[in-house]
Amino acid sequence: MSKVLVFGHQNPDNDAIMSSVVLSQLLNQVGFGGNEYEACALGPLPAESAKLLAEAGVPEPRQLDAIEPAAEGEDAQLVVLTDHNEPGQSVVGLENATIYGVVDHHRFGNFTTAAPLHIVALPWGSSCTIVAKLFEVLGQQPTDTQAKLLLSAMMTDTLMLKSPTATDVDAAVAAKLGEQLGVDPVKFGMEVFLSRPSGSFTPEQMVGNDIKLFEVGDTQLLIGQYETVDKTRALGMIPEIREAMRAYQAGKDADGIVLCITDIMEEGSQVLLEGDTACAQKGLGIEDVAEGVWMPGVLSRKKQVAAPILAAAE
Numbered sequence: 001m002s003k004v005l006v007f008g009h010q011n012p013d014n015d016a017i018m019s020s021v022v023l024s025q026l027l028n029q030v031g032f033g034g035n036e037y038e039a040c041a042l043g044p045l046p047a048e049s050a051k052l053l054a055e056a057g058v059p060e061p062r063q064l065d066a067i068e069p070a071a072e073g074e075d076a077q078l079v080v081l082t083d084h085n086e087p088g089q090s091v092v093g094l095e096n097a098t099i100y101g102v103v104d105h106h107r108f109g110n111f112t113t114a115a116p117l118h119i120v121a122l123p124w125g126s127s128c129t130i131v132a133k134l135f136e137v138l139g140q141q142p143t144d145t146q147a148k149l150l151l152s153a154m155m156t157d158t159l160m161l162k163s164p165t166a167t168d169v170d171a172a173v174a175a176k177l178g179e180q181l182g183v184d185p186v187k188f189g190m191e192v193f194l195s196r197p198s199g200s201f202t203p204e205q206m207v208g209n210d211i212k213l214f215e216v217g218d219t220q221l222l223i224g225q226y227e228t229v230d231k232t233r234a235l236g237m238i239p240e241i242r243e244a245m246r247a248y249q250a251g252k253d254a255d256g257i258v259l260c261i262t263d264i265m266e267e268g269s270q271v272l273l274e275g276d277t278a279c280a281q282k283g284l285g286i287e288d289v290a291e292g293v294w295m296p297g298v299l300s301r302k303k304q305v306a307a308p309i310l311a312a313a314e
């Protein structure tokens, strides 16, 4: 029996955590491939994930710092990536691992493997929607706890199904899980959002809480997103947030950094730029102005921010 580590991206969000936790449970439940699966996390858990897991009595995933090269005569560590596939967003030392599987809903970039792998990629609103469907594929019924953890991530990742990344499949799966739990998915999702201690976020947390590195042409661009139900507090801290952006960019040795302060209620994002962001300005059609640019309707980093920036660089 081989041990397989299952983990989401760095700076994990609720979808990265819940997809790895519940997918590991499912694969262990069915004895998939005769392996043993362990959920890991590449960073501290978001507040809502920690709260949901504690309430459910489910242990938090183990923190994983790096994967070391295999010792002489040993096989490489097997891993399953959830909610990501780009090495730049994954564990340090991913090149030392054998990618056994991927369950993801993002674009593929720089992805090569030495051997065939289990790969489930669908352009749905959350990785947990895919995990929920895998229960059906593997002939399993999620327990109430599993249904709750999956639904929480489907709601946070799709901003209560309002994001343009949400599909009919997400809505249908959310309705089904909500029915099982006897909750309204949107109301439940709002409770999960409101359990975030957003009133106490520091500028450093707003910048680093949910940020991903993208290779845009030959520049390294960081794109962060801070989701809030009221952007007023953040907008009153713009100089401090910009300072935190510059510090984060310097720490990661990136060329530029974009931060979207996304207001879930007003359904749009205030976009701040620091460093070399010519590609971002071109892709988004905005300029680097001190207070940032309000982009109405922009809720999805993936579809409405990263995709146009990457497209403009081609």
Ligand SMILES: [Mn+2]
Pocket (backbone or CB within 6 Å): 015, 016, 083, 105, 125, 126, 127, 157
């Ligand atoms: Mn996701």
